[in-house]
Every structure is written in C-alpha cells, then in structure tokens.
Amino acid sequence: xxxxxxxxxxxxxxxxxxxxxxxxxxxxxxxxxxxxxxxxxxxxxxxxxxxxxxxxxxxxxxxxxxxxxxxxxxxxxxxxxxxxxxxxxxxxxxxxxxxxxxxxxxxxxxxxxxxxxxxxxxxxxxxxxxxxxxxxxxxxxxxxxxxxxxxxxxxxxxxxxxxxxxxxxxxxxxxxxxxxxxxxxxxxxxxxxxxxxxxxxxxxxxxxxxxxxxxxxxxxxxxxxxxxxxxxxxxxxxxxxxxxxxxxxxxxxxxxxxxxxxxxxxxxxxxxxxxxxxxxxxxxxxxxxxxxxxxxxxxxxxxxxxxxxxxxxxxxxxxxxxxxxxxxxxxxxxxxxxxxxxxxxxxxxxxxxxxxxxxxxxxxxxxxxxxxxx
Amino acid sequence: xxxxxxxxxxxxxxxxxxxxxxxxxxxxxxxxxxxxxxxxxxxxxxxxxxxxxxxxxxxxxxxxxxxxxxxxxxxxxxxxxxxxxxxxxxxxxxxxxxxxxxxxxxxxxxxxxxxxxxxxxxxxxxxxxxxxxxxxxxxxxxxxxxxxxxxxxxxxxxxxxxxxxxxxxxxxxxxxxxxxxxxxxxxxxxxxxxxxxxxxxxxxxxxxxxxxxxxxxxxxxxxxxxxxxxxxxxxxxxxxxxxxxxxxxxxxxxxxxxxxxxxxxxxxxxxxxxxxxxxxxxxxxxxxxxxxxxxxxxxxxxxxxxxxxxxxxxxxxxxxxxxxxxxxxxxxxxxxxxxxxxxxxxxxxxxxxxxxxxxxxxxxxxxxxxxxxxxxxxxxxxxxxxxxxxxxxxxxxxxxxxxxxxxxxxxxxxxxxxxxxxxxxxxxxxxxxxxxxxxxxxxxxxxxxxxxxxxxxxxxxxxxxxxxxxxxxxxxxxxxxxxxxxxxxxxxxxxxxxxxxxx
Numbered sequence: 001x002x003x004x005x006x007x008x009x010x011x012x013x014x015x016x017x018x019x020x021x022x023x024x025x026x027x028x029x030x031x032x033x034x035x036x037x038x039x040x041x042x043x044x045x046x047x048x049x050x051x052x053x054x055x056x057x058x059x060x061x062x063x064x065x066x067x068x069x070x071x072x073x074x075x076x077x078x079x080x081x082x083x084x085x086x087x088x089x090x091x092x093x094x095x096x097x098x099x100x101x102x103x104x105x106x107x108x109x110x111x112x113x114x115x116x117x118x119x120x121x122x123x124x125x126x127x128x129x130x131x132x133x134x135x136x137x138x139x140x141x142x143x144x145x146x147x148x149x150x151x152x153x154x155x156x157x158x159x160x161x162x163x164x165x166x167x168x169x170x171x172x173x174x175x176x177x178x179x180x181x182x183x184x185x186x187x188x189x190x191x192x193x194x195x196x197x198x199x200x201x202x203x204x205x206x207x208x209x210x211x212x213x214x215x216x217x218x219x220x221x222x223x224x225x226x227x228x229x230x231x232x233x234x235x236x237x238x239x240x241x242x243x244x245x246x247x248x249x250x251x252x253x254x255x256x257x258x259x260x261x262x263x264x265x266x267x268x269x270x271x272x273x274x275x276x277x278x279x280x281x282x283x284x285x286x287x288x289x290x291x292x293x294x295x296x297x298x299x300x301x302x303x304x305x306x307x308x309x310x311x312x313x314x315x316x317x318x319x320x321x322x323x324x325x326x327x328x329x330x331x332x333x334x335x336x337x338x339x340x341x342x343x344x345x346x347x348x349x350x351x352x353x354x355x356x357x358x359x360x361x362x363x364x365x366x367x368x369x370x371x372x373x374x
Numbered sequence: 375x376x377x378x379x380x381x382x383x384x385x386x387x388x389x390x391x392x393x394x395x396x397x398x399x400x401x402x403x404x405x406x407x408x409x410x411x412x413x414x415x416x417x418x419x420x421x422x423x424x425x426x427x428x429x430x431x432x433x434x435x436x437x438x439x440x441x442x443x444x445x446x447x448x449x450x451x452x453x454x455x456x457x458x459x460x461x462x463x464x465x466x467x468x469x470x471x472x473x474x475x476x477x478x479x480x481x482x483x484x485x486x487x488x489x490x491x492x493x494x495x496x497x498x499x500x501x502x503x504x505x506x507x508x509x510x511x512x513x514x515x516x517x518x519x520x521x522x523x524x525x526x527x528x529x530x531x532x533x534x535x536x537x538x539x540x541x542x543x544x545x546x547x548x549x550x551x552x553x554x555x556x557x558x559x560x561x562x563x564x565x566x567x568x569x570x571x572x573x574x575x576x577x578x579x580x581x582x583x584x585x586x587x588x589x590x591x592x593x594x595x596x597x598x599x600x601x602x603x604x605x606x607x608x609x610x611x612x613x614x615x616x617x618x619x620x621x622x623x624x625x626x627x628x629x630x631x632x633x634x635x636x637x638x639x640x641x642x643x644x645x646x647x648x649x650x651x652x653x654x655x656x657x658x659x660x661x662x663x664x665x666x667x668x669x670x671x672x673x674x675x676x677x678x679x680x681x682x683x684x685x686x687x688x689x690x691x692x693x694x695x696x697x698x699x700x701x702x703x704x705x706x707x708x709x710x711x712x713x714x715x716x717x718x719x720x721x722x723x724x725x726x727x728x729x730x731x732x733x734x735x736x737x738x739x740x741x742x743x744x745x746x747x748x749x750x751x752x753x754x755x756x757x758x759x760x761x762x763x764x765x766x767x768x769x770x771x772x773x774x775x776x777x778x779x780x781x782x783x784x785x786x787x788x789x790x791x792x793x794x795x796x797x798x799x800x801x802x803x804x805x806x807x808x809x810x811x812x813x814x815x816x817x818x819x820x821x822x823x824x825x826x827x828x829x830x831x832x833x834x835x836x837x838x839x840x841x842x843x844x845x846x847x848x849x850x851x852x853x854x855x856x857x858x859x860x861x862x863x864x865x866x867x868x869x870x871x872x873x874x875x876x877x
Contacts, residue, residue, distance in 0.1 A: 359824030
C-alpha cells in the first residue's frame with residue numbers, strides 16, 4: 001500500500017506481493033511451525049534470488065542498491081502475508097547498514113560480494129537489542145593482531161542459519177562498545193537449539209555463548225554506539241514498515257471475514273459494534289502507512305531532524321499495530337484464535353516486531369533524552 | 375435529615391443504590407466459615423502450583439507444539455487425585471461442597487501460573503453449572519454422583535458443555551439472537567427420547583470428558599422456543615469427536631469438535647426441555663431458556679474474570695521477578711521510577727479485577743444461582759451434617775419429581791427479573807474487566823521485559839497467548855458489553871432496544 005504514496009516504489013511492491021502470493025500464501029501456518037516443523041529453506045533461497053536479502057546494499061557489494069523506501073515497501077508487502085521472511089530481510093539489512101555506517105566495505109564485500117547462496121548471504125545479529133542499553137554484552141580483548149570475544153549473546157537472530165555474525169561487545173567494564181565480525185563455525189562458539197519465541201517463528205534466533213572467539217573489528221574501536229545510532233532512524237522505520245504490513249494483513253482478513261460471517265441474521269460487518277472495531281483498524285493501518293511513507297521520503301531526501309521523528313514514528317506504529325492485531329483476532333471470534341486463520345499469528349508477530357531494536361521503554365527514554373538534550 | 379421514604383426515593387434513581395455496591399449489603403451476611411474455607415482453598419492452590427503447575431506449565435506448552443495431538447489425560451488424573459473435580463460440587467450431591475466464590479480465588483491462583491492447566495480443572499464446572507442450573511435434580515444427582523465415584527475410583531469423570539456451533543457463536547448465548555442465527559444442531563423428538571444431528575465446535579475438554587451437556591433445538595426455525603438440554607455420554611453411538619483445534623494458547627486444554635449423527639439420547643438423559651419446564655412454570659419458554667443461560671454464564675463469567683486476574687497477576691509477578699534481577703545502565707530495573715510505576719499499574723489492575731469478580735460473586739451468592747447455599751443456616755447445615763445423611767436421606771429425595779419441581783419453582787418461577795439482570799450484568803461486567811486487564815498486564819510485562827519477554831522459557835509470552843482466549847470465550851467481550859448495557863443500563867431507558875439495531 002506504500003506505493004499509493006509514491007509510484008516509484010510500485011515495482012518493488014508488485015515484486016514482493018507476487019513473491020508473497022507464490023511462496024507464502026496458504027503456507028504461513030506450516031512455515032510458522034518451526035522449530036517444531038521444517039524450516040522454509042526454499043523460501044529463503046527464492047528471497048535471495050530476487051534480491052530481498054540485500055535491498056539497501058550497493059550493487060558493487062552484491063546488493064540491489066535500493067533506498068529505505070524500497071526496503072520498507074518490500075517489508076510491508078512481505079509482512080502483510082507473513083512477517084517471518086520480513087524479519088530475515090530486516091536483520092540482514094541491519095547488518096549491512098552497520099557495516100556501511102562503519103565504512104567497512106571490505107568486510108561487506110567479503111561476506112555479500114562473494115556469496116553464492118542464501119546461506120552465505122545471511123549474517124546474524126541480536127536484532128532485539130540496542131547494544132548501548134545492554135549491560136551484559138560480551139567482552140572483547142586484543143589477541144595478537146586481532147581480537148577475541150567472550151560472553152553470552154541472547155537471541156542472536158539468524159544465528160542458527162548464517163555463517164557469520166556481527167556482535168556488539170565491550171572492553172572490560174567500559175561502557176563504550178564496538179562491533180565485531182565473527183565466524184559462527186569457530187570452535188569457541190556454542191549455540192543453543194532455536195529459541196522458541198512468541199512470534200516470527202520462521203525468523204529464528206539462538207542463544208550463543210562465546211569463548212575466546214576470534215573476531216574482526218568493524219570500523220573503529222569504541223564507536224559501536226555511534227554507528228548504531230547512525231543506522232537506527234532507517235531501521236526504526238523499516239521495523240515500523242513490518243508492522244504496517246502486519247496491520248494491513250489483519251485488516252484484509254478481518255474485512256473479508258466480517259463480510260462473510262453471519263450473526264444475528266446479518267453479516268457481522270452490518271453490526272455497528274463490529275464496524276467500529278474495523279474502523280479502528282482501518283484508521284491505524286492508514287496512519288501507519290503515512291508515518292512510514294513520510295519518514296522514508298524524509299530520509300531519502302536527507303532532510304535534517306528526522307532521527308528522533310523516525311524513532312517516534314516507529315514507537316507509535318508498533319503501539320497501534322499491537323492494538324489493531326488484537327482487534328483483528330476479536331473480529332474473527334473463536335476462529336481468530338485458531339491457527340487455521342492468520343490473525344493469531346499476527347497477534348504474536350506484531351509484539352515480536354515491536355521488540356526489534358531494543359525494549360520499548362528504553363527506546364522511549366532514549367527518544368526524550370535526544371529530543372530534550374537532558 | 376431525610377425521611378425513610380425520601381431516602382428510598384433518592385436511592386431508587388439510576389444507578390439504584392442496590393446496584394452500586396453488592397459487597398456493602400451482602401458482606402455482613404456472609405457466613406464466617408467461608409473466609410476460613412477460602413483461605414484453605416488458596417493454600418491448596420498454592421501447593422498445587424508449587425508441586426504440579428509451575429514445574430510443568432512451560433514444558434507442557436512446548437509439548438503441545440511438538441505434538442499437536444496431545445491430550446492432557448495425565449493432568450486430568452492428577453487433578454482428580456487432588457479432588458478438584460468434586461471440590462465445588464455441593465455435598466447434597468456427594469461433592470466436597472466448598473463455597474462457590476472460593477473457586478474464583480482458586481482460579482486466580484492457578485491461573486497466575488497457567489491458564490491452560492486452570493481450564494483443565496475449571497471448565498468442568500461450566501458443565502456442572504449447566505447440570506445444576508437446569509433444576510433437574512434427578513439427573514444432577516446421577517451425573518454428579520458419577521463424578522464423585524470417578525474421584526474415588528481414580529477414573530476421572532468430567533463434564534463438558536457444548537453450545538457453540540460452526541455457524542453460530544454469539545447467537546447461541548442470547549435468546550434474543552438465536553432465532554436469527556444459523557444454528558444447525560437438531561434434536562428430533564422420537565419415542566423414548568431424542569435423535570440429535572449436528573456439530574459443535576470449540577468445546578473445551580470435549581475429548582477427555584465423560585459427559586457432555588449438549589444444547590440442541592427441536593425446531594431450527596424457532597430455537598429460542600425449542601431449546602433442549604441433553605446429557606450425552608462419550609462413547610454413545612452416533613456421537614464422535616472431530617479434530618481438536620490448533621489454538622494459539624491454552625494448548626494443554628483441548629478445544630474439541632463434537633459430531634452428532636443420528637445420536638439417540640433416551641428420555642432419562644434429557645436435562646431441559648419444554649415438557650419438563652412446563653411441570654414447574656407457566657412462564658414463556660423463551661424467558662425460561664434465557665434465565666437458564668443467564669444462570670450458567672452468570673455463575674461462570676465471574677470465574678473467567680478470575681482467570682483473567684490470574685493471568686494479570688502471573689504477568690505482574692513475572693515482570694517483578696525480572697525487574698528485581700535485571701539491570702539497565704548498571705541499575706536494577708526495579709529501582710527505575712518508570713518500572714515502579716508500571717509495576718504499580720499492573721498491581722492495581724490485579725486488585726481491580728479481583729474486586730470485579732468479588733462483586734459478581736456477591737450477586738450470585740445472594741441473588742443468583744447458588745443463593746440458597748449461601749444462606750447462613752443452609753451453609754452450616756451443609757457443612758456440618760455427616761455425608762451419610764446426604765447420601766441416605768437427601769439423596770433419594772433428589773430423585774423424586776417433587777424435588778425437580780421445587781428447584782424449578784425456586785430457580786425459575788419465583789426468581790425476580792431484577793435479580794437475573796443484576797447477576798448477569800455483573801457477571802459480564804466482571805468478565806470484560808478481568809480479561810481486558812489481564813491482556814493489558816501481559817502486554818505491559820512483555821514491554822517491560824524487552825527481548826526476554828519474547829522467550830517461551832520466560833513464561834510471559836505464553837500468558838499473553840493464553841489470555842487472549844478469555845476475551846473471546848464465554849461470550850466475546852463485545853457481546854458481554856452489550857449484555858452489561860442490556861442488564862444494567864437499558865432497563866432505566868424505556869426507548870433502549872438491544873440486539874435490534876437498524877441495518
């Protein structure tokens with residue numbers, strides 16, 4: 001729906017929608033059974049083939065060279081059908097943005113430029129955290145010409161699938177963090193089974209314990225927070241686009257059901273109490289699209305002052321998404337609670353997406369610190 | 375000062391004083407023994423939580439994802455051994471006879487650990503309420519007697535209740551709506567009983583229950599006037615189970631599909647029918663059917679509120695533990711002011727929810743389904759007389775027609791409409807309040823806990839999945855809000871019409 005605001009995004013939306021129709025529609029429940037069912041490697045391979053795993057990565061580094069608008073358009077269209085592939089695209093984009101922010105094009109080229117499969121193109125990241133808000137980051141030490149990392153990383157997204165990961169770490173007790181590239185096949189890496197989480201089951205995460213794992217510094221030492229802050233505005237909007245897509249999907253299904261389901265002698269959409277629920281969802285879905293679009297346009301044009309607005313827009317979109325998906329279940333009554341329909345998954349996924357890039361209260365406090373300067 | 379006539383006049387205006395606070399007039403009338411009993415019930419629930427529910431809740435939830443066909447037979451056997459399936463069955467029927475409001479406190483306790491496990495215990499009492507509210511003492515004695523024997527012999531005998539149909543959920547909860555609904559479960563009168571055809575869905579614990587209270591209709595065009603309540607035993611020819619639903623939460627408690635194909639139910643298993651009702655009242659059958667529904671949901675919806683309060687408390691306790699052991703910027707979360715404020719808000723939600731079910735229980739205790747049991751002399755009589763007295767003296771009386779007629783007169787003919795509205799309205803009010811507050815607390819806990827909150831092994835994400843069902847079952851909160859309007863507000867507004875909105 002974002003393309004209705006800007007026609008340049010239309011081809012990417014069409015591509016993502018046709019991908020969703022072909023690869024995701026009718027299979028979301030099956031895909032969501034992971035880790036108790038099979039992982040959808042075929043979908044991942046196809047997402048790689050069409051370029052979804054490197055949308056914002058420059059062409060010379062193996063990416064599609066798109067802007068934030070393209071990324072958000074694709075994420076919203078994918079998440080309208082199933083948010084798990086959206087989570088994978090998001091995490092890979094986050095890693096790529098961090099590498100570019102740190103001007104580590106050499107490392108990006110090594111990972112993405114040389115990859116020849118989806119597995120090789122993936123990179124893992126603890127996407128549900130803001131490293132600066134985490135007290136228990138792994139510790140790094142100089143080791144010969146390089147570095148070594150020791151400590152736990154919880155919920156390392158794609159950690160069970162990717163060969164490499166970007167890990168935030170600190171030196172001893174200092175607060176300044178740095179980013180490192182590690183090889184997940186290193187003998188000092190021990191991984192848990194996929195962690196069973198609330199939503200986005202097919203965008204899995206593992207808990208990882210690092211024991212003197214060889215690591216390459218990304219950019220400069222102690223500048224991790226600066227790099228992360230640089231990528232945050234765009235990635236906040238990307239996460240918001242995911243929830244905008246989820247909301248759109250919830251509204252689609254609620255409207256379709258309300259037109260068909262009879263209660264009290266008429267279609268439930270003809271009862272005003274249900275109409276009010278639907279209206280609330282429609283308002284929220286449109287508001288979310290507008291927030292995302294405006295933020296994308298401002299970011300693409302390099303307008304000043306959008307850093308905190310993007311964070312604010314994302315917080316707002318996530319909040320209304322979590323309300324809208326709750327009502328989405330409610331419109332379908334008992335059916336909304338069952339896995340035969342898509343609403344229960346959206347109810348779970350919206351909360352999971354909201355948690356991307358750190359806890360909500362921490363992000364709110366961060367926002368007001370930045371806005372006020374206090 | 376005002377004269378007593380003036381006071382009465384003032385207090386009869388909207389909201390009527392008697393509807394404003396139920397605890398104020400009724401708390402002093404409560405038998406003191408109920409407090410002692412409730413303390414014991416809470417202690418039992420906490421023991422069960424420590425020994426059974428807490429060690430198993432997450433593991434069982436995970437198991438149901440690994441094996442979607444999982445049935446909680448082991449849990450049912452355990453709950454049976456703990457005596458939970460007879461705990462709130464009155465002693466005249468052979469049960470342990472704990473006071474009904476104490477079940478809400480129990481539900482809050484066990485629900486604070488696992489709503490699924492609580493439903494495995496609690497939904498049986500929806501069936502019990504369906505049996506008892508019918509006024510059919512003969513059949514109640516027989517069925518509840520089997521539950522009691524099932525406990526003694528170690529073969530659990532549970533009762534499920536089947537109302538919802540594939541095409542009708544909200545409609546079957548309201549007599550006003552059912553004639554416009556798409557009900558399809560048909561009971562044909564034949565010599566010696568009924569033959570039933572139809573399907574029921576979302577029937578909690580259907581697969582593992584021995585008896586099902588089944589509602590069907592003699593005339594599908596006039597269901598409100600032809601409602602039939604039937605007791606169907608699992609294994610009866612023509613009664614089978616379809617799949618059980620693949621739910622988001624409360625997965626340990628199956629929601630079953632029940633299929634009836636030319637299923638014959640003999641007369642002695644008819645719980646409620648027009649012919650039976652005519653033996654004790656001349657009131658329109660629609661009115662009696664609505665009263666019957668209201669008795670059942672009026673008693674069970676406060677329980678759902680307690681389930682919601684349980685989840686609200688579970689979320690609060692989980693968040694509190696997390697905040698007490700996790701740091702942010704080097705300071706324990708619990709020492710951040712925003713965290714203290716959030717935790718206080720959650721604690722407040724728990725307390726308000728508890729007040730809601732307490733008020734609704736006062737309505738039922740003094741103006742509803744079990745008001746006779748709560749009269750002080752009756753309460754102590756039932757507590758103190760030896761069980762042999764009930765078995766040998768009262769038991770045979772329950773099987774006589776006069777007993778059913780008396781219960782019918784008491785419950786239907788002599789009951790006041792304003793009491794029905796009070797109980798039903800407060801039950802809906804509590805249900806909406808407790809479940810909405812529960813959802814809110816689970817959401818707040820997940821937000822507070824950040825990425826930890828997303829993990830199944832941290833507990834709170836399961837609470838969010840589990841509690842969502844409470845806003846839907848026992849009437850969606852949308853229907854329940856309309857019922858609050860219908861029962862507590864509309865009677866004051868002559869021009870108000872409910873369930874008749876213009877298109």
